[in-house]
Amino acid sequence: MTSPSDAGLQAERTGLAWSRTSLGVAANAALLAVRELSHAQLTLAxxxxxxxxxxxxxxxxxxxxxTRALRLAPLPHPVAARGPVLLLGWSVVALAVLSGVAVIL
Incomplete structure (x- = not known):
């Protein structure tokens, strides 16, 4: 149950969560790139x-x-997790596995 002071903050929290995830994945990309490019070789890694x-x-x-969709009142359509959210979630999981393999090798 949301209190009156929380009204409208759902979109902001959602936006921050997406930003954190995007930043974390971008940081992963940067760390992997630095690791591979420090070897001065372009490989499948x-x-x-x-x-x-x-x-x-x-x-x-x-x-x-x-985030933009959540800021609209009333909501134009249901915003429950659908295909793209699940696809992005599984993509992040696959990236974590690939990153672990790349670091080990």
Whole structure:
């Protein structure tokens, strides 16, 4: 149950969560890039870096869309987690696994 002082803050919290996720994925991309480029070789290990950049951009764009949708009153359509949210979530999980493999190898 939201109190009157919380009214309208859902969109802000949602936007901050999407921003944090996007920033975390972008930081992952930067760390992987620095690690691989310090070897002065272009290898398949840069694949997770590219994937992280794509996921970071997609997360930022989709997060901004969802935040804007939540700011509308009344909501134009249901904003429950749908395909893109699940796809981005599983993409982040796959990126975590690929990043772990890239660091080990």
């Amino acid at each position: 840069l694949l997770p870096t590219g994937l992280a950049v794509v996921i970071a951009i997609a997360t930022a764009v989709y997060g901004r869309r969802r």
